[in-house]
Amino acid sequence: ERARSTGLYRQLRPCVLGREPLPAPAEHYDAVTVVGALGEGQVPSAAVPELLRVTKPGGFLCLTTRSNPSNLRYKAELEAALEGLERQGAWQKVLAQEVERWERATSEEESTQGTGYISGVVYVYRKCPVPRLEEG
DSSP: OHHHHTTOOSOOOOOOBTTBOOSSOTTOEEEEEEOSOOSTTSSOGGGHHHHHHTEEEEEEEEEEEEOSGGGHHHHHHHHHHHHHHHHTTSEEEEEEEEEEEEEEOSSTTTSSTTSSEEEEEEEEEEEOOOOOOOOO
């Protein structure tokens, strides 16, 4: 209700990513962004194909994850999923950019080299157009 009360959203449809399909038809969005949700104990990396499903051919997906020690296993799983979709020809990587001071660390163990911050990564992919069938 709080999100709805802001008036920022034309439509607000709750969904638990990874547990159920997104409440949107295939190839619906020009761009899909997931920031701050792809991490250990949050949205599973297995949800990435569903994000791709709702993106229009030629559309963009912007995803982020943290690079702190407690998220490294998840980050490796996520990157394997991203690379697998690229090998299948589903999308092309536009950018994978490490960001040193992504967010403040909540503990010294999570801090990147004692900076007091956690590093993170921004991934941008472009969904490949559907190949056209040749007439013949």
